[in-house]
Amino acid sequence: MMTLAQRKVPRGEGGLSRAHLHERVAEALRDRIITGALAPGERLAVTALAEEIGVSLTPMREALKLLATEGLVDLTPNRGAAASRVTVDQTRALFEVIAGIEALAAELACKRMTAEELAELHDLHANMQHLAGCEDRTRYFDVNRRIHDRIVDFARNPILSDQRSRLAQQAERVRFIALGRDARRNAAMQEHLDLMAAFDARDADRARRIWRGHLLASGDQTIDFLARRAAPDARTDRP
Template sequence: MGRPLMGTSAIAPIERRALHEDLAEKLRRAIVHGELRPGEKISEKILCEQFGVSRTPVREALKILSTEGLVQLMQNRGASVTEVTWEDMQHAFPVMGALEALAGELACQNASDAQIERAAALHARMVAMFEKGDRKGYFRVNEEVHQLILEASGNTALPRLLRTVSGQVRRARYMANLSKERWTEAVAEHEEILSAFAARDGKRVSRLLKAHLANKLSALAKAFAQTKFKT
């Protein structure tokens, strides 16, 4: 058996229902978190051995990730993790910004009081992670906040549409070593977004989310210029 493709954190038991979707999520997290690096080959054989599954769900999972731009499928050569390019980010961020802005506006109309309270609690946890300098924990809770807003929107099409670009965006954020200054700004931006969400001010939430994504893209431009990202 070859080298395991992912650390143990990514290999939790997989439920048998919608097996290929569960497997796709495990692989997606491994790619986003950098356990599977850009350009790395993905062995179907090793994945089958690691997860105790046949090749069929593995191939279906890889097809899903291919549509999300995270995996490249090559005829007779298997699959590999796609490279992160600046051009991809320039295309993905405005799309994600528009979709998240719509989700935020709808969430202000449709969110329950419990969801708004949970968003505030998650933001408090995120600030605590920031104060401790825990980037990984911060990003994890940050994703929970955005997921909550998406769910609160009540629009079932948005999660599917966002998934096609969110993986690339999340991966770039993990790979880029953003400055403490930008991190501080991001926390302040989240404070404004959650304040507007609590007030159910949909137009303001929409505007702030678009600006938040635009600011992330500007910060990533600097990171791309200073690192070995593909351009």
């Protein structure tokens, strides 16, 4: 599985349509913002980034416009682009909504997924458990993200999937912050195991409650981290 850090735009623009190219550039920048390689509030050196990625300024600017619609980039006239800031209020509101959406997804997936799909989730969780003790946060995050995505897929509700996709990039960004805190990781892993037990028992109500609690707890932990970081005497810490 390719990790966030491994995704790159091929050097140069040959062979890619203009429309496709700006999406690839957006993907590369999106991953850097989500993982904190481009920190919240950081001004984006557009020309330098274009040279680093290997594209001209046109697809770079188009990519920034796309990321602005996702809430990951702020575009200010005469000031350029910056990675959007992550605020406590924004994060609280985001997790309240995501928790509801993904809890419903867990309930529906519990009712609708096949035995083969359940086995896939077990395999993904085994992989995540293996990575839980590793220093590489990105690989752990990639598997965790895959689990959340597949649960939504297995819910088989296109309206739910569409609503979740509208918030997915912002949710992944703050979720990456939450996953980086070791104190929360052990509890989160147990919540994942509890969810799988509910799936095995085909207990949809329990699956919904567990997954909602899981997302809200992750949100609370992330909010606490952001609040402490924003305090005047807080230690500087990049997500």
